[in-house]
Amino acid sequence: MSKPTLPQGTRDFSASVVRKRNYIFNTIRSVFEVYGFQPLETPAMENMETLMGKYGEEGDKLIFKILNNGLAEGATPEKALEKAARSRESFEKLLSGKNISDITERALRYDLTIPFARYVAMNHGQLTFPFKRYQIQPVWRADRPQRGRYREFYQCDADVVGSRSLLNEAELTGIYATTFTKLGVPVEIRINSRKILAALAELCGGSDKMVDITVAIDKLDKIGLEKVKAELAQRGLDENQINIIERYLLIAGSNTEKIEQLRALASNNATAAQGLEEINFVLNYQPEDAPLAEVVIDFTLARGLNYYTGIIFEVKAKGANMGSIGGGGRYDDLTGLFGVPNLPGVGISFGVDRIYDVMEELNLFPQEVEASTKVLFFNLGEAECAKAFQLAQELRARGISAELFHEQAKFDKQFKYAEKKGIQYVAILGSEELQNGTCKIKNQSTGEQNTVAQADIASQIQ
């Protein structure tokens, strides 16, 4: 019998990790709530056709598919054989990349946006627009695990659907800013507009080149200007076009400086002007009570998902070696994919698992997040134990977490248990205290110890 293992890229979470993760979830959820978003949950699995083709060619490969049941079963042996034969045929088709619904018709959720779009398309008659929902659930991707990348991870999404107002973008920026400030994580919220990228493509003489251009410039941080230029040339852009892109990529400085430089470069392009207007609007609504979040323009920001049409977001933690910890943007017609056209939307996503890793790396979790049991009653004899049990119950009734040591044991052992579990107070109730109706309360961190009346224990440990 070999040791049991976990599927690649999945994890168990022990008590302290769960507590810290919940701290992040609760912080994000509370911000979503105060901005007026409503919760939604969708199933772990969706129909295959709901997901396929929504994330690009690469994305389809990363979707976890669920094998159909009963691939070789039937009411009679003959039918079972027939079914098995059909399954074999379908499997051949699957291998050659054709119709696969005979083999797999369900798949695990890949993100929260597409299931949300599916939900809105199914329920648009009942919803009040603009519809603001948030969703905190795990998603699954058949990616190769590595640092900051898991096969099962949580996303926390907030989307507004049914409104073209840029106020939504401003509010979502505010959600990012307040959440990361509450969590104590210094971040850069990078924004750009797909319209700016479209304008760049227009300036280079072909909107059809937009994908080529964005794919190449998105790599600027990683491979450098020269290699980006080489890649552009390889993708069929001429010297003049590459020249314009180079000037575009060299835009730098403060937000206002960047805007000026872009204006100079794209002075008479209407699409660029629209994009700049969007960016300006969002910048003018920067929240003032969120000092840890800095909103910066990043004209090289492109983002892969091809359904974005307006403002796009990406969040990077400052001082941590980690990819983006959040992202999102505006999509003009997401539900169109599901037969309900003309419903625009905009949304953002938090990557909790990466936020956790960053907070762990930068040591940002407040100590009290890990607090468990508040007080441990020592077990010092039969009668003492009975009294301690009663006192523990009284504390529990008042919402104070209390434990009674499970057996009579030496002080040493009971103290060590309290220490290891990080229990803040121990309550010592021995024969003497039992007789006097008192109890000794010791603060584990300071070593301070007081004898108090049994009725006063709760107030003593608050």
Add this chain to the structure above:
RNA sequence: GAGGGUAUAGCUCAGUUGGUUAGAGCGUCAGUUUGUGGCACUGAAGGCCGUGGGUUCGAGCCCCAUUAUCCUCCCCA
């Protein structure tokens, strides 16, 4: 999908040109110590050296394969 590293005690890791009975620190358990923990000391338990082949008189060490895991690229949260 492409490339690289690692695999030895519960955990982190040593292990000499290939040579007798594979080590350390931490952790665990027990004792010093049955009314005051964290410290110290003493002792104990705990290993098919990832798995399968091969080379050799002899393999934890060399070779091949395989699996797992970590990292990089692609892409992403």
